[in-house]
Amino acid sequence: MLVGASRQVLETLKVAPNKAADFESFWRSTLAECIDAIASPLLEEHPTPMKNVRVKDVTVSGFNGDPIKGWFLEATSAEDVTPCIIMYDGYGGGRGLPHEWLFWVNVGYRVLVMDTRGQGGGFRLSDTADGSYPRASQTPGFMTQGILNKDDYYYRRVFTDSVAFVNAATKIKGVDPSRIIVAGGSQGGGIALAAASLSDKVFAAMPDVPFLCNFKKATEMVDTYPYHEITLYCRIHRNEVDQVFETLSYFDAMNLVTMAHCPALISIGMHDPVCPPDTIFAMRNNYAGKVDTAIYEYNTHEGGSVAHQLVQAQWLLALLEKSK
Secondary structure, eight states, X not given: OOOSSOHHHHHHOOOOOOOOTTHHHHHHHHHHHHOOTTOOOEEEEOOOSOSSEEEEEEEEEOGGGOEEEEEEEEETTOOSSEEEEEEEOOTTOOOOOGGGGXXXXXXXXXXXXXXXXXXXXXXXXXXXXXXXXOOOSOOSSSTTTTTTOTTTOHHHHHHHHHHHHHHHHTXXXXXXXXXXXXXXXXXXXXXXXXXXXXXXXXXXXXXESOSSSSHHHHHHHOOOTTHHHHHHHHHHOGXXXXXXXXXXXXXXXXXXXXXXXXXXXXXXXXXOSSSOHHHHHHXXXXXXXXXXXXXXXXXXXXXXXXXXXXXXXXHHHHHHHHTO
C-alpha cells in the first residue's frame, strides 16, 4: 500500500526546515566541546577464521570522551590506500560480528563500523554502554531519552559519535582521508545524514530508507515503531508536546542536511510504513548538496534490499572516477 502522498507530489514538495535560531551554533559548540579532535583510534588485531580479511577491534573517543567500539575490516589483497566506508546501524543494532560487514570489503574498500551506544538488544550485538547521562521519564526505547532538553537528548551523543568516527577514519593507515563515505539503513541512514551534515570530511553519503527525518510528520502519519515511542510519550506528557518537538528539531535530518554539501545517494521505499516517504522526501528536498535518489515503488522498509548495494557500488565508483 502506498504510504502518504504520491511520488509525483513528493518529488517537488518543499517542506520548510524548522531550525531554531541557535541550531547551527548548538552543533558547533557540541562538536567543539564534546569531541577530542586530536584523539587517535585504538586498533587491536581481532582473531577471525576469515582467510582473506583482516579485522581490527576499534575503540574511538566519542561524545564526551566515551569509548565507542567498532570494527575495522580490510581485504588482505586491498590496495595500499583505498576509500573507507563508515557503516552506521539500524535501530536496536550495533557493530555485531565482523563477518556481517563483508560486502564493501569485497568491493575493494576498507570498512569502519560504528557501534551504537546503548543499543544492541534488537537484532545485532553492541558492546558500547551509553554512560551515565540524565534520563527523566521516557517511553521504553531510545527516542524519548532526554527529550525535554536538547543537551541531554540521546541522539546528541550518537550524532557526535558519528562525527568522531569520521575523524577516526582519516587517521587509520590505508584509508584515503579525502575519500570517507558514510552509509547505513534506517537509523543508520539517519546517522549517516547527521555525519555528512556535521563533518566537512565526508566525501559522499549513502543513506538507505533513512529514519530521523521530519519527526512531526512521521508521528502524524504512522503508528509504527520507533516513531510511535514519541507518540506514546506525548499521550502521557500532554503539556510537553511543544517542548518535545522543539528538542527534536535539533536532531531532525530535514534540518541537518541544510548543512550537508557532499554528494548523496538516498533510497526510498514508497510503501514504507516505518520511515514513510513523505518524511524522507522532506529531508531530500532540503539537502544542500547534489542528491541522487533510488526510489523503490512497491517496496516497504527494506527499500532495494541487497539489490540496492549494487546500485550503490555503481554510483560510488562513478563518483570516485569523476573526482580523480
